[in-house]
Amino acid sequence: MSKPKINKRKMKELKETADNKRQWNANFLKYTEFIVAHPNYKGLFYERGEDKKVKWVVTGKSEKGQERREWWDKQCKKHGIKIEAGAYAKIALKIHPTKKHTCQICGKELSVEYVYPNKRTITAIKKEFGVSVAPFTKDIFQIVNELVKSESDIEKVKRIFKIKSSEKLSRQNLNDYLQKYFVDSYAKGLLSPGAMSNSPDRFDGFHSDGACCRHESDKGRHKTNLQRYGQDRRVYENWADGDWKMADRLMSLFRKQGLSADHIGPISLGFCHRPKFHPLTKSENSAKNNRMSLTDVKVLLADEKTEQVVSWHSKFIWDKLKNKVTTDKEAAKLSDLLRKNLHYVLIVFSMIDEKGFGKFLEQFLNPEYSFFDYKFEGFDPKTGNYKSVQQIKKTGKNQQNNIKRYYRVSFDVLKEYKEKENRKNKIWKSQEVDTALEKLFALLKAKKNKEAKTQLENVFKKLADLAESNW
Numbered sequence: 001m002s003k004p005k006i007n008k009r010k011m012k013e014l015k016e017t018a019d020n021k022r023q024w025n026a027n028f029l030k031y032t033e034f035i036v037a038h039p040n041y042k043g044l045f046y047e048r049g050e051d052k053k054v055k056w057v058v059t060g061k062s063e064k065g066q067e068r069r070e071w072w073d074k075q076c077k078k079h080g081i082k083i084e085a086g087a088y089a090k091i092a093l094k095i096h097p098t099k100k101h102t103c104q105i106c107g108k109e110l111s112v113e114y115v116y117p118n119k120r121t122i123t124a125i126k127k128e129f130g131v132s133v134a135p136f137t138k139d140i141f142q143i144v145n146e147l148v149k150s151e152s153d154i155e156k157v158k159r160i161f162k163i164k165s166s167e168k169l170s171r172q173n174l175n176d177y178l179q180k181y182f183v184d185s186y187a188k189g190l191l192s193p194g195a196m197s198n199s200p201d202r203f204d205g206f207h208s209d210g211a212c213c214r215h216e217s218d219k220g221r222h223k224t225n226l227q228r229y230g231q232d233r234r235v236y237e238n239w240a241d242g243d244w245k246m247a248d249r250l251m252s253l254f255r256k257q258g259l260s261a262d263h264i265g266p267i268s269l270g271f272c273h274r275p276k277f278h279p280l281t282k283s284e285n286s287a288k289n290n291r292m293s294l295t296d297v298k299v300l301l302a303d304e305k306t307e308q309v310v311s312w313h314s315k316f317i318w319d320k321l322k323n324k325v326t327t328d329k330e331a332a333k334l335s336d337l338l339r340k341n342l343h344y345v346l347i348v349f350s351m352i353d354e355k356g357f358g359k360f361l362e363q364f365l366n367p368e369y370s371f372f373d374y375k376f377e378g379f380d381p382k383t384g385n386y387k388s389v390q391q392i393k394k395t396g397k398n399q400q401n402n403i404k405r406y407y408r409v410s411f412d413v414l415k416e417y418k419e420k421e422n423r424k425n426k427i428w429k430s431q432e433v434d435t436a437l438e439k440l441f442a443l444l445k446a447k448k449n450k451e452a453k454t455q456l457e458n459v460f461k462k463l464a465d466l467a468e469s470n471w
Helices: 007-014 024-037 063-078 087-094 119-129 141-146 149-160 174-183 231-237 244-256 284-290 295-301 312-324 328-354 358-364 367-371 395-416 431-445 449-469
Strands: 098-101 108-111 261-264 277-278 373-375 388-393
Touching: 024 098, 024 312, 063 087, 063 395, 108 277, 119 141, 119 174, 141 149, 141 174, 149 174, 174 261, 244 261, 244 277, 244 367, 295 312, 295 328, 312 328, 328 358, 328 395, 328 431, 328 449, 358 395, 358 449, 367 373, 367 395, 431 449
Parallel strands: none
Antiparallel strands: 098 108, 261 277, 373 388
């Protein structure tokens, strides 16, 4: 299926983030004053407007936004959280004094922990208990306390959360079990927080509007989509190629079946987000992590005869090492080298962005897929295969908001890489790579973008040479 095209001028307009000038709820005003005065946020930049209200939002790319980001980075280091994708969400939750966020729109207070059943879990609750639960009205503990009265009710909860029937749970330890294995482990396929993370833009690190009103304030986040909110985020963060919309839609079919869609070639290793997955249980996929097996490598080698399997920036290292893998141990070694290489790629991108050439990087993103949706026919959850797929063109506000988010997340992760300690120490320790980078920056400064693209490929080729030397 060919890559869709959209008007470049239109794309530029969509990237511009509109000012949020909505009316603030009185409860939200009280919340902002409480948070900025709390010692947990001491030293975090904010200022007040002419109306004396806290200027709650700054743009992450701005100088003030960078000042905030530095503060969040220090908090991560203070609390032993590695600065990587998802780090700000973890630290924002950890330091929040009450774990309760107030919605800017309606003033409702919701937890920032993963305690609210998502659509799939709500459906399962109704199936097991015959009770309808409105989204974001009760947390899972309130629901369990109300519904679980007997041993048979505990078995129902086990089925809802796919807990092994052999697991010994009682009414006394059920909540503790759910807290440890689902709430504290961010069970995104089953539970959701009352407000999504948004550092450093929002002062407290969370979206101003809660999940109660998110579908109204952002039409790209309809209630039916809220359970997918971070689903494709890794695609943005890792600058992955592939029809991410089509792949996301296929992933949702796995989730509806209670399965985890395993990327045969993990995005975190530089592979494409493509509509082909192996069905695994959540625990199986978690155990596998981002390591490939020899079987995975063989599948990728077969697939790339007819389609693109690896993102352009990681193709150089893949092509050098893919045919050297003959055992599972070597497949794991290749996985480690690919992950390190992608780390280098994102550092290079962050250096380009920091020097003011972010516009040059936009050509490597694929926002146009937002304007299409897909319907699969004959999906088999046992194999992950399907008989056919129908492409549907979309041009609504939802698609426009998705594009804005795509650009924002993609460039925000580069800001995170800017602060990595290893980046400052030039972790590749190669004069050849450094020299190639200097030539790249000179070409960008001279506005020779075509030549710069070729030179960027040369940088990645030299990084691939380094990886081969470590094989």
